[in-house]
Amino acid sequence: MYKSPVPVCLSAFMILILLTEGSCAIEEVEDPLNSSDVLEAGVRVSSFIEKNQRLPENVSVGNRTLDTPFCAYALSRVLTGSNLVETQTINAPRLDIRRISVKLTKKQYMEIASKFRNLTSRTQYCPETISFSGGRIDFYNAVYLLSKIGRYRKLHGKLPDYVQISTPLPLNAYRIDSNTIDRRINNLKSQIKKTIKLMNLIHRRIRYSGNKKTIMRLQSKLKSLEKKYTYLNGQLRYYEGLRVSPWYVPSSLRRYIRSTAYCNITDPNIVYLARELSGNTTHSTALNLFSWVRDNVDYSFYYRTRYGASGTLRRRTGNCVDQAHLMVALARTSGIPARYVRRYCRFISGNWYSHVWAQLWIRGRGWVTADTTHTMNTLGHVYNWNTSVSEVREVLLEYDLH
The missing domain is CATH 1.10.287 (Helix Hairpins)
Structure with missing residues (x-):
């Protein structure tokens, strides 16, 4: 019996479409990283941290670009025995840096690597801190430790008997002293x-x-x-x-770059953030610092100081006083003179309140207002209270009411 070839052709065509659609639906899966690539990433991460005293955003290994959280996780896997590491998304914790200087035995650093691997595998988040037999280590120092061990193994073909680690972070973010x-x-x-x-x-x-x-x-x-x-x-x-550099601070203003009770300019988290936000000039740096505090620290209403600069950075919330503490600390650790201003202000709501904010001294511009308590405000300009009718109470080196 004769059969028309048309259905056969249509069937073949449909098969071709299905095959084509099926091939489009297949996602490209990257091959796992081998141990040699992971250890090479360790070499690059440790060298970057020692040179720049901060974490790299990402590292290139071969034809791949890996971010720091995944590099740290991959190193913890390889150092504890894995030969291959599947590529996956690993999230970084919020930094809570502690300055440490310690000599770790092989047993201690392997304990840290194992805990780092297990905690990250379970949650897809790198741990903020790890407790081990010798104390505690934070994420920043753990990344440096794992990458330093990885570098040693890459260069020497074996694990070290011990590792000396000192937090790779300076005491301040000054451009010049x-x-x-x-x-x-x-x-x-x-x-x-x-x-x-x-x-x-x-x-x-x-x-x-x-x-x-x-x-x-x-x-x-x-x-x-x-x-x-x-x-x-x-x-x-x-x-x-x-001496004519914008980063040079005249002797008469150097008291405004010192630590005070609620403004710890050597807090490693404040120093790290200040270094991350540093610009090419004092003005661009001040603008970066101001914008970060304004956009990342929520306003909370309460009286006087609760958290200080360090606590406000950790909690990402604060009233006008605590936001001023953080703004002053970031500026001072960057080498930019900063002070407090207290004033009785009439806000856009029509209410009057005692209010505190920061001022930063920038060469060629003088003292510049930095009130981070409202998103409308910009560096040098205030829009959430009336500057013409408000009364200045005092200008302070240190604000310590609590």
């Missing part, structure tokens, strides 16, 4: 003065000496002193040039 600049300038001027005195003495000795050998020896010494004089003058010009 104004006190050091002043001391260096004074020291250079003193050295230049002594060098000139010696040069003049040798000139006189050459003039009155009749011994050729003595003259030649003195001339040789004079050339050395002239080279030293040239070098010292070059150094002096360099450091005097730093």
Whole structure:
């Protein structure tokens, strides 16, 4: 019996469509990372942290780009025996950095690696802190520890017997230290003065000496002193040039870059955030710091201080006083003078309240208002209370009412 070929063709066509649709629906799955790639990531992460004193956003290994949380998890897997690590999404915790300096035995760091692996596998979140037989270690230091061990194994083919770890983070986020600049300038001027005195003495000795050998020896010494004089003058010009930098703080304002009771400028979390937000100039840095506090710290109504700068950063909430503490701490640890202003203000609601905010000193602009308590406000401008009818009560180096 004769059968039409059309249904057969249609059937083949439909099969082709189904096959095509099926192939489009298949997701491309990345191959697992091998241990060598993971250890190479450890080399790059540890080197980045030591150079930049912060965590990298991501690391390139081969033709892949891996973020830091996954790198840390992959390292914990490889260091505890895995040869392959499947690519997956791993989330980072909120940083709660602790400054540590400790020597860990192999048993201790393997305990940390195992706990890091197990906690992350269970939740897909890296742990904020890990308790181990030697104490506690936070995520930031754990990433550095795991990457440092991974680097050692990559370079030496074995695990180290112990690891010495010191938190890779400075005590502040200064671009330049104004006190050091002043001391260096004074020291250079003193050295230049002594060098000139010696040069003049040798000139006189050459003039009155009749011994050729003595003259030649003195001339040789004079050339050395002239080279030293040239070098010292070059150094002096360099450091005097730093005095006109926007990052240089005049001596009269240096009390405004110190820690106070509720404004701990050496808190590692405040230092880390300040370094992350640092711009090319003091103004861009101040703008970054202001915007971050305004946009990331919720306003809460209560009186006086509850949390201080460190607690406000951890809780991400605070009243006007605590937000001012955080704003001042971030500015001061960045090397930008900051102070408190207290004023009786009429707000846009029509109500009058005692109010506190920060002011930052920026070269060429003077004291700039930084009131982070409302999203309408910008650096240097206030819109949630009436600036023309409000009465200034006091300007303070330290605000310690609680």
